[in-house]
Amino acid sequence: MLPTAELHIHIEGTLEPEMLVGLARRNGVALPTSDLDELRAKYSFADLQSFLDLYYDNLPVLRTSQDFYDLTSAYLDRAGRGGVRRAEIFFDPQVHLRNDVPLAAIFDGITSALGDSDISAELILCFVRDLGPDAAMETLRMALPFRDRFIGVGLDSAEVGFPPAPFKDVYELAAAEGLHRVAHAGEEGDPEYVRQALDVLGVERIDHGIRAMEDPELVARLRDEQVPLTVCPLSNVALRAIDRLSEHVLPKMLDEGLLACVNSDDPAYFGGYLDDNFAALRSELGMTEQQFATLARNSFDASFATAGQKAAWKTEISV
Numbered sequence: 001m002l003p004t005a006e007l008h009i010h011i012e013g014t015l016e017p018e019m020l021v022g023l024a025r026r027n028g029v030a031l032p033t034s035d036l037d038e039l040r041a042k043y044s045f046a047d048l049q050s051f052l053d054l055y056y057d058n059l060p061v062l063r064t065s066q067d068f069y070d071l072t073s074a075y076l077d078r079a080g081r082g083g084v085r086r087a088e089i090f091f092d093p094q095v096h097l098r099n100d101v102p103l104a105a106i107f108d109g110i111t112s113a114l115g116d117s118d119i120s121a122e123l124i125l126c127f128v129r130d131l132g133p134d135a136a137m138e139t140l141r142m143a144l145p146f147r148d149r150f151i152g153v154g155l156d157s158a159e160v161g162f163p164p165a166p167f168k169d170v171y172e173l174a175a176a177e178g179l180h181r182v183a184h185a186g187e188e189g190d191p192e193y194v195r196q197a198l199d200v201l202g203v204e205r206i207d208h209g210i211r212a213m214e215d216p217e218l219v220a221r222l223r224d225e226q227v228p229l230t231v232c233p234l235s236n237v238a239l240r241a242i243d244r245l246s247e248h249v250l251p252k253m254l255d256e257g258l259l260a261c262v263n264s265d266d267p268a269y270f271g272g273y274l275d276d277n278f279a280a281l282r283s284e285l286g287m288t289e290q291q292f293a294t295l296a297r298n299s300f301d302a303s304f305a306t307a308g309q310k311a312a313w314k315t316e317i318s319v
């Protein structure tokens with residue numbers, strides 16, 4: 001099993017239908033159906049928004065710190081079986097706060113599970129971009145008392161129509177607090193979203209970034225500056241950012257010398273975990289073990305782990 005880092009994983013996107021039904025029962029939350037086949041039938045999407053609608057609809061089942069613990073533990077167990085040594089995990093506190101879950105319950109549940117795992121894991125707090133920059137700022141201020149429990153901030157949810165630039169002040173505060181900064185950009189949004197994330201927000205990593213490939217000047221910059229790109233192949237196909245996996249730009253990204261790595265994004269919704277992404281890239285794109293080794297090395301280089309940790313994990317890559 002190839003050792004890797006997973007740097008683009010939404011903990012809420014690991015909510016498998018079985019756990020959804022179990023948590024709904026445990027917490028007395030009504031679901032439209034508890035039939036697993038009927039639930040699974042809804043996991044088919046036209047675009048990012050149609051996925052987000054279901055993703056947000058499912059989240060009221062998460063109520064207690066135990067729920068967040070169970071969700072996170074299940075992900076870490078599954079990820080570990082797929083070769084993940086390091087995970088930098090996104091969460092969306094605004095959604096849970098809206099569902100009346102206290103911030104302390106979210107942090108307690110998730111960070112206890114991180115502490116109980118063999119995987120080196122850290123948390124990245126994401127802002128829901130369609131709730132706007134003022135709400136993001138309020139969320140960051142609310143989270144600062146828990147500053148030692150997360151290592152960075154990110155920007156997710158609906159992209160087109162919600163460009164990065166208005167979040168400048170929030171990212172400045174995050175930088176002043178010593179937090180790492182990443183943002184989703186170039187998933188559905190055009191290359192300008194990627195430029196703004198780099199130039200206005202000062203991000204250290206771009207989440208997705210596939211549409212950057214439409215802009216040769218931007219590609220050259222990403223190569224020259226070795227900006228990490230957390231690419232999510234099965235997600236891109238599930239949300240129809242790309243028609244077929246066989247047309248994915250990932251091999252071209254590697255050919256261009258970009259620091260791209262593979263991630264699962266929302267594995268419960270998109271047909272698989274990190275190892276499933278690698279298996280699909282092998283069978284449908286014919287990617288080689290050599291390319292996978294490059295992707296694995298990239299994933300460690302792109303992580304916010306220490307230089308010593310990165311070096312140790314990379315020695316495990318045999319190809």
Ligand code: ADE
Pocket residue numbers: 010013048156157158184187235265266
């Ligand atoms: N939230 C969860 N998954 C996401 C994705 N792929 N893009 C944007 N926001 C998300």
Ligand code: ZN
Pocket residue numbers: 008010156184207265
């Ligand atoms: Zn994502």
